[in-house]
């Protein structure tokens with residue numbers, strides 16, 4: 486059978502680790518793969534796992550400066566200096582650790598493999614060990630050292646592809662937006678919890694790109710407490726017309742799972758059902774999709790969310806996942822043993838009303854500022 490969907494994962498991405506106690510846990514991707522394998526949903530029927538590679542230094546220099554990559558390397562060897570600190574290294578959210586060059590280089594290599602597969606004609610590729618959207622050319626931040634999304638998008642754009650980057654991580658994709666802020670051949674669309682309440686404090690509606698890129702950076706800063714139906718509605722209402730107007734050749738999709746209720750670093754009220762819904766909507770645009778992981782600091786929920794994401798990305802969404810919690814399947818989660826999908830979350834009328842009011846204003850604001858720039862009204 487012809488391969489329809491590729492997942493990029495290998496032993497290096499499983500074994501290299503951030504330091505003990507760091508909220509970002511690199512075991513999430515491997516856990517998702519093992520969960521899928523135990524359910525017979527990882528490979529077969531048009532699904533394939535491909536090996537990543539470590540990105541070459543020259544590939545990393547397409548975006549990051551030599552000075553910064555040298556500093557990463559020195560930090561990895563335990564030689565910290567003032568220049569390292571100036572570039573955001575050595576903070577609680579970008580700590581020094583032995584694999585601080587190696588792991589991001591493998592993560593970036595995996596996203597480059599994904600981009601190469603897309604250029605070879607693949608329709609769907611997923612790198613759950615990618616999505617480091619905060620890293621800038623010369624600055625680490627938010628557990629991100631090397632921006633694999635920028636590198637993969639540049640590879641696609643350099644090959645003449647029009648790229649739409651859609652980010653559903655709970656944090657604003659500041660590193661990616663900054664990289665493409667003045668370009669109109671790469672559109673970025675980010676739905677995130679407002680910078681008023683979480684890191685990195687950016688990504689407001691007025692922050693819409695500059696020069697030729699004006700209107701090509703779209704930010705949808707969400708209020709605390711957004712719930713599934715509201716989230717799905719806003720995504721369809723705003724993203725679908727923009728995809729239609731921009732008409733990209735390829736979609737890069739960052740699937741950070743930190744929007745899930747209970748994530749220790751954010752305050753949205755989503756279940757993974759809304760992630761599945763948004764991924765289905767994105768597949769429905771009919772473009773090749775390069776999907777990555779991203780944030781997600783409740784390890785078990787994130788792994789299960791990405792396992793569910795793979796079933797949707799690989800076209801398994803028709804399976805009866807109510808059955809998947811049966812038969813002794815090990816879910817690696819103490820929260821819920823009923824399948825890959827979360828239970829629906831109850832939210833109360835007054836909470837919904839206040840979220841709904843804020844979202845109505847927000848969507849009006851985005852539409853009035855962005856839509857006319859793309860011939861939409």
Ligand SMILES: [Zn+2]
Pocket residue numbers: 654655656741743779780781
């Ligand atoms: Zn995040």
